[in-house]
Amino acid sequence: MRAQVxxxxxxxxxxxxxxxxxxxxxxRPAVTLLTGEMLGADPxxxxxxxxxxxxxxxxxxVHDDLIDGSLLRRGIPTVNAQWxxxxxxxxxxxxxxxxxxxxxxxxxxxVMKSFAETLATIVNGEITQMFASRGxxxxxxxxQRIYAKTASMFVLATKSAALISQSxxxxxxxxxxxxxxxxxxxxxxxxxxxxxxxxxxxxxxVASDLRSGLVTLPAIYYREDxxxxxxxxxxxxxxxxxxxxxxxxxxxxxxxxxIQRALEEARQYVDRGFEYLEQxxxxxxxxxxxxxxxxxxxxxx
Amino acid sequence: MRAQVxxxxxxxxxxxxxxxxxxxxxxRPAVTLLTGEMLGADPxxxxxxxxxxxxxxxxxxVHDDLIDGSLLRRGIPTVNAQWxxxxxxxxxxxxxxxxxxxxxxxxxxxVMKSFAETLATIVNGEITQMFASRGxxxxxxxxQRIYAKTASMFVLATKSAALISQSxxxxxxxxxxxxxxxxxxxxxxxxxxxxxxxxxxxxxxVASDLRSGLVTLPAIYYREDxxxxxxxxxxxxxxxxxxxxxxxxxxxxxxxxxIQRALEEARQYVDRGFEYLEQxxxxxxxxxxxxxxxxxxxxxx
Numbered sequence: 001m002r003a004q005v006x007x008x009x010x011x012x013x014x015x016x017x018x019x020x021x022x023x024x025x026x027x028r029p030a031v032t033l034l035t036g037e038m039l040g041a042d043p044x045x046x047x048x049x050x051x052x053x054x055x056x057x058x059x060x061x062v063h064d065d066l067i068d069g070s071l072l073r074r075g076i077p078t079v080n081a082q083w084x085x086x087x088x089x090x091x092x093x094x095x096x097x098x099x100x101x102x103x104x105x106x107x108x109x110x111v112m113k114s115f116a117e118t119l120a121t122i123v124n125g126e127i128t129q130m131f132a133s134r135g136x137x138x139x140x141x142x143x144q145r146i147y148a149k150t151a152s153m154f155v156l157a158t159k160s161a162a163l164i165s166q167s168x169x170x171x172x173x174x175x176x177x178x179x180x181x182x183x184x185x186x187x188x189x190x191x192x193x194x195x196x197x198x199x200x201x202x203x204x205x206v207a208s209d210l211r212s213g214l215v216t217l218p219a220i221y222y223r224e225d226x227x228x229x230x231x232x233x234x235x236x237x238x239x240x241x242x243x244x245x246x247x248x249x250x251x252x253x254x255x256x257x258x259i260q261r262a263l264e265e266a267r268q269y270v271d272r273g274f275e276y277l278e279q280x281x282x283x284x285x286x287x288x289x290x291x292x293x294x295x296x297x298x299x300x301x
Numbered sequence: 302m303r304a305q306v307x308x309x310x311x312x313x314x315x316x317x318x319x320x321x322x323x324x325x326x327x328x329r330p331a332v333t334l335l336t337g338e339m340l341g342a343d344p345x346x347x348x349x350x351x352x353x354x355x356x357x358x359x360x361x362x363v364h365d366d367l368i369d370g371s372l373l374r375r376g377i378p379t380v381n382a383q384w385x386x387x388x389x390x391x392x393x394x395x396x397x398x399x400x401x402x403x404x405x406x407x408x409x410x411x412v413m414k415s416f417a418e419t420l421a422t423i424v425n426g427e428i429t430q431m432f433a434s435r436g437x438x439x440x441x442x443x444x445q446r447i448y449a450k451t452a453s454m455f456v457l458a459t460k461s462a463a464l465i466s467q468s469x470x471x472x473x474x475x476x477x478x479x480x481x482x483x484x485x486x487x488x489x490x491x492x493x494x495x496x497x498x499x500x501x502x503x504x505x506x507v508a509s510d511l512r513s514g515l516v517t518l519p520a521i522y523y524r525e526d527x528x529x530x531x532x533x534x535x536x537x538x539x540x541x542x543x544x545x546x547x548x549x550x551x552x553x554x555x556x557x558x559x560i561q562r563a564l565e566e567a568r569q570y571v572d573r574g575f576e577y578l579e580q581x582x583x584x585x586x587x588x589x590x591x592x593x594x595x596x597x598x599x600x601x602x
Contacts, residue, residue: 066390087431112410112413116405123394
């Protein structure tokens with residue numbers, strides 16, 4: 001990723017250095033590398049693919065944070081917290097371009113197609129969310145949203161790694177399904193942690209989604225079980241200026257069965273993913289992918 | 302281009318329809334199609350490539366107009382004049398994604414690489430311009446800027462069309478040079494028309510570049526010939542609140558030899574381009590490319 005900014009404007013080097021050193025869990029490149037190694041991909045192409053996927057993910061985060069006005073991610077300042085909106089738009093575009101260059105370096109047209117499709121899916125999901133009415137969210141809307149936002153990228157990671165491994169269609173399809181299932185679980189757990197985590201762990205305010213009018217699975221379940229909760233309806237209308245109402249609601253959701261139900265659902269996704277994974281070649285990489293799937297539901301941040 | 306928004310959010314269909322029907326000269330796809338036909342490219346892949354290049358160009362314009370706060374382009378409202386900044390960022394991203402999908406559909410890894418490189422070049426040029434000091438601009442800066450902004454896309458158009466035609470390296474390189482030369486000329490003439498055109502023809506205010514602190518070739522030549530012009534120095538410092546100063550300066554530049562000198566330079570670029578074009582297969586397409594090159598310098602809008 002660092003090698004992708006050799007000859008361009010020095011401020012771009014600074015911003016990419018900032019993003020690269022900010023860390024993050026690197027789950028997507030880990031899934032890419034393990035899948036590819038499990039299926040016998042060429043190591044050089046695989047590393048390029050993994051970097052491409054992490055950069056695509058990073059580019060979408062740069063534009064996301066700008067759009068949401070988020071000032072912190074992973075506990076450190078976002079690009080838009082430091083740069084003007086205009087410069088942030090261009091920084092995101094530049095990272096897209098560099099991600100696309102890396103994807104092209106895999107020398108696989110099929111990977112390029114998946115890469116471009118995934119970007120379209122992600123952006124379409126964001127636009128759909130933007131134009132949706134505040135607070136209104138069915139479970140179906142939610143699943144579509146987290147597919148676009150997160151699972152699509154896990155599908156890209158697993159499918160592309162299989163594609164450059166010259167795997168047959170059945171293998172490509174099964175590992176793609178594995179990516180889908182763990183990707184859905186990953187986002188559900190992220191949405192749970194938004195309620196249960198502490199600000200210093202998550203690196204952003206507790207219940208930040210709900211504060212911005214975004215109803216995630218724990219809130220959906222809570223609302224189904226407590227249709228008359230006045231705090232919830234007020235918060236969904238954006239009425240929580242005192243913050244006391246929001247804190248009371250978050251406490252109520254944490255104590256309710258909604259968190260547990262959502263976590264159970266994430267486990268089911270991972271279990272379905274494991275059924276696909278069991279059909280893959282045995283070895284240390286498959287074992288590591290099982291562990292990664294378990295980590296996705298068991299992690300605390 | 303229209304076929305690229307079949308299954309996604311209806312507002313995206315609206316915005317792409319808006320952009321597609323806004324017209325424009327379509328010079329880039331015309332160059333792509335003529336080059337590819339001249340060199341024997343498969344017509345289906347060629348049309349996809351031409352659409353991909355026009356969509357990439359459109360995507361960069363959507364983000365550009367947002368960044369510059371431009372409300373009109375080609376005489377009709379820009380996306381950012383109608384949508385929020387956040388939605389405009391995403392609309393641009395979506396068009397990038399669709400352009401990349403089309404590029405991938407050419408089934409050429411070399412085309413994909415050029416496509417991604419060109420996007421990086423364009424965005425890097427914009428960032429460099431954004432971080433440059435207001436008004437300070439050497440001729441070398443100017444050439445680098447218009448290469449990134451415009452000529453790089455003409456290089457992409459000609460080179461990619463040659464690549465999918467299975468042309469040998471010598472042909473690819475020569476037609477790429479042709480693209481470079483006419484691309485540079487195209488932007489110089491655009492910059493001239495910014496001074497000489499009328500608002501209703503150009504679709505934006507006269508001398509809009511200078512108003513935003515951007516010094517283009519006519520202004521560079523005028524400044525070289527008139528180093529003590531007080532209006533120029535004031536305008537470059539952003540001091541032209543009365544507008545009388547700006548009008549007087551534009552009139553002075555129009556009357557000076559700077560316009561003619563810039564136009565002569567554009568002609569030289571096109572002439573050099575024609576030397577490369579003469580080495581291409583004779584036929585109606587080559588003839589049309591000669592005419593297109595002449596049109597680039599002779600056009601009024």
